[in-house]
Amino acid sequence: MNAVPFAIDVAGINKHFGDKHVVKDLSLQLKQGEIFGFLGPNGSGKTTSIRMLCGLLTPDNGRGTCLGLDVLTQSAAIKRQVGYMTQKFSLWDDLTIGENLDFVARMFGMKERKKAVAQALTELGLEGRRNQLAGTLSGGWKQRLALASCLLHQPKLLLLDEPTAGVDPKARRDFWEEIHRLSAAGITVLVSTHYMDEAERCHRLAYIAYGTLLASGTADEVVASQNLHTWQISGEGLQDLTERLRRLPGADLVASFGTTLHISGKDGDKLKGSLEAFLQGTSLKMTAVAPSLEDAFIHMMQGSRDQFQA
């Protein structure tokens, strides 16, 4: 055992649904207290992976621990110490806010149930609305309630499956502040997301596509691992030239960023040469920039698609 034990330490985890291989040889290590971002396109196996970590699904094979408990055999004990927030709001619409929290507290067999529920309501700022049906809450409030219900039993690990989908920016920012507070208090957080700004708020990241983990590390490490060279193109008439830019030799990736365009490639010299030739005689300007996380992700996604659809 290490000095700082891993909250999650799994290796070679696989899961099949019928003949579909949904998660392939997943290996993850999360340090205690860190915020770990889990990224990847839709249908890449993120939700399945999270469900395996919290004991909802049993991996076909592989080994590993979650909070020091075996993911294959001790799922019941894991559930007791993990807070899992589902992708879709999954509290009971036809129960009130108070009843929902009370039910969850009962499910975890909490001793000081009433006190914990009252405290959660106060922290949420919902004491006055405890008798309101959960189904009538707005998206942002539903998300806060769901988070509060996951935290009720004071878990050591939080698994959040796209917690901020469909939530407004202000609520999203508040949510992330809360996540960082929890992390500072020693709770490990695994959060899946599609938002780049959220990914950048995580201590470390993993990128998964078609069930395969493609990269992991800090945001900088993930970007660096792709060896991309990126230029930003700006100027008049940019939109009309996008399609032609895409076909330039050495351009692996072209992405619009507002009024500018990011064009990236593995072979920096080749791309630079072809760009310079192309831009001669136009009013467009090119500037070398550091590739962003988004450039890296889109590049990985394209690469994996080519690989799996070939």
Place this chain on the structure above:
Amino acid sequence: MNGFSFSRWLGILIKEFIQIKRDRLTFGMIVGIPIIQLMLFGFAINSDPKHLPTAVVMADTGPFARAYVAAMENSEYFKIIGSVDEREADRLLDASEVQFVVTFPVGFHRDLVRGKTPTLLVEADASDPMAVGGAISVLNHLGMEVFAPDLPGLQRPAAAPIELRVHRRYNPESLTAYNIVPGLLGVILTMTMVLMTGLAMTRERERGTFENLLATPATPVEVMTGKIVPYILIGLIQVTLILLAARWVFEVPMIGSLALLYAVVLLFICANLTLGITFSSIARNQMQAMQMTFFFFLPSMLLSGFMFPFRGMPDWAQVVGNVLPLTHFLLLVRGILLKGNGPALLWPHVWPILLFMGTVLALGVKTFRRTLD
């Protein structure tokens, strides 16, 4: 602009057909329900049942008695299962093994020849009055047809040569309520128990709350039983309401043990809940759970002997009917309420319900595991 657009309308039509086609269970029901109904109504249901099992008590075995028995059988309304003594005849009636017991008195033959009118005792199990009506009216005619040709001219009576004394056992006034009220007990329980549990589980799955429930330390057994028990209580309340109405509004007699009745009711509720839970683990959404319930409910209503006499159905329909818990429940409830039957007479209708429950439970557990993982 706002006129009726044919192509728009066609678009909606096509979308609807595609969606119906996608939902294969619904599609199956659309085809299956009319076929089942046709089969049931067309072939299985017969409100004038024939070949009713009948026992005879022969205190006189003379030729006239034998001729009468033969004529009963020839009428096709009766199927003579044998000649028994009086005690056995009573047991057969209590156990619902026969519909009629016909007793030929001592001196039946002699009295007939002498022109006295002997009395023929016919005991009918009238707990379902509809099942006996046709056969009894036939008996009335039989007397004339059988004996008149063989009796010497002088003794040939103008009126019927025998007197028919019909005892409508368990339901002397032929009140249909005696049959319908215990029947409704079973029908209502089937409906609510299967449907409610079917929906309770699929609702969790449809709304995504099931995942949340599974993420808590709650075990499948806790979830299942925790969800079932409230419905058992609801079922018992329904039963109590129906029984109160049966007693005070419809004045249905309650001869047997109330404790035994509740025990039987509990068994029946459990059988239906098991089915409901199994449906809910097979169905993908509430709509499908509802359709499965109706798919089960229809034959339960029609083939159990609730709406139409069980013995009027052809053999294949009786086989199907015997699988359904409601069929046995009806006999159990009538047996307790109207006949005062004890456990020994009830057992033959208890084990088929247990068997049904066991089979469905095994199926349910199998599918439940699969949907979890």
